[in-house]
Amino acid sequence: xxxxxxxxxxxxxxxxxxxxxxxxxxxxxxxxxxxxxxxxxxxxxxxxxxxxxxxxxxxxxxxxxxxxxxxxxxxxxxxxxxxxxxxxxxxxxxxxxxxxxxxxxxxxxxxxxxxxxxxxxxxxxxxxxxxxxxxxxxxxxxxx
Amino acid sequence: xxxxxxxxxxxxxxxxxxxxxxxxxxxxxxxxxxxxxxxxxxxxxxxxxxxxxxxxxxxxxxxxxxxxxxxxxxxxxxxxxxxxxxxxxxxxxxxxxxxxxxxxxxxxxxxxxxxxxxxxxxxxxxxxxxxxxxxxxxxxxxxx
Numbered sequence: 001x002x003x004x005x006x007x008x009x010x011x012x013x014x015x016x017x018x019x020x021x022x023x024x025x026x027x028x029x030x031x032x033x034x035x036x037x038x039x040x041x042x043x044x045x046x047x048x049x050x051x052x053x054x055x056x057x058x059x060x061x062x063x064x065x066x067x068x069x070x071x072x073x074x075x076x077x078x079x080x081x082x083x084x085x086x087x088x089x090x091x092x093x094x095x096x097x098x099x100x101x102x103x104x105x106x107x108x109x110x111x112x113x114x115x116x117x118x119x120x121x122x123x124x125x126x127x128x129x130x131x132x133x134x135x136x137x138x139x140x141x142x143x144x
Numbered sequence: 145x146x147x148x149x150x151x152x153x154x155x156x157x158x159x160x161x162x163x164x165x166x167x168x169x170x171x172x173x174x175x176x177x178x179x180x181x182x183x184x185x186x187x188x189x190x191x192x193x194x195x196x197x198x199x200x201x202x203x204x205x206x207x208x209x210x211x212x213x214x215x216x217x218x219x220x221x222x223x224x225x226x227x228x229x230x231x232x233x234x235x236x237x238x239x240x241x242x243x244x245x246x247x248x249x250x251x252x253x254x255x256x257x258x259x260x261x262x263x264x265x266x267x268x269x270x271x272x273x274x275x276x277x278x279x280x281x282x283x284x285x286x287x288x
Contacts (some may be wrong), residue, residue: 107259
C-alpha cells in the first residue's frame with residue numbers, strides 16, 4: 001500500500017485525483033505501479049487500476065494476472081472492479097471506501113453479483129483513514 | 145451499425161472475439177471505430193467499446209463525449225457499460241443481447257443502478273439476429 005500511496009501522491013502533484021495502484025505477483029513482488037492519468041491522457045478510463053493492470057500484462061506477456069493482487073488506494077469504481085475480473089486477479093486490496101463512486105462494496109457491487117464469472121478475494125478499508133484523508137485534502141484544496 | 149459490424153468481422157479475421165464499436169458525434173458523423181483487440185494487445189480491457197471511446201476523446205481533445213452515441217455490436221459488459229458513463233456518452237446502441245456477460249440489460253445493470261451518476265439512453269437489440277449470428281458462428285468455428 002506504500003507504493004500505491006506514493007503513486008496517489010504523485011498523481012495529486014500532477015493535478016490528478018489522487019489514486020494509486022500496484023499489481024503484486026504471486027510472491028508479493030510489485031509487477032507494476034500507476035497513478036491516475038485521466039487528465040494527462042485525456043482519457044476518463046485511465047484510472048490507476050486500469051493502467052497498473054495493463055502494464056502488468058505487458059510485463060508478464062500473458063492476458064491473465066491469475067495469482068496477482070491488485071492494491072489500490074480507493075475502492076475501485078464499477079469499471080475497474082469489472083476490469084479486475086477480466087484481468088483475472090486473485091485478490092483486490094483497497095484503501096478508502098467510496099460510497100458514491102465505488103463498485104465493489106457500493107453501487108452495483110459487480111464482483112459480488114451472481115452473474116460475475118470470477119470472484120477475486122476482496123479486502124477493503126486498508127489504512128482507510130490515511131487513504132481517505134489524501135482524497136479529502138485534494139478536494140478541499142481544489143475547492144480553494 | 146454497418147461500421148460496427150465491419151469492425152466486428154475484421155476482428156474475427158484476426159482471431160479476436162468479433163465485437164465492433166463506433167462513436168458517433170452529435171450530428172451522427174463517425175468519430176472513431178474499433179474492433180476487439182484483446183489478443184493483439186494482450187490486454188483484457190481492450191474491448192471494442194473502450195478502444196473506440198478512447199480514440200474519440202483523443203480526436204475531440206476533450207475527456208467528455210457529451211452528445212455522442214456509442215454503437216456496438218454486442219451488449220457492453222459491466223466494464224464497458226461503466227466506462228460509457230465515465231466518457232459521458234449520451235446514448236448507447238447495441239446489437240446482440242449478452243445474457244452471460246452483459247452489464248446493461250443483464251448482470252449488475254450498472255447504468256440502471258441508482259448509484260450510477262449519469263444515465264445514457266440505451267437502445268438494445270438492434271439487428272439482434274445478424275449481430276448474434278456473427279458471434280455464434282465465430283464460437284462454432286473455434287470449437288471446430
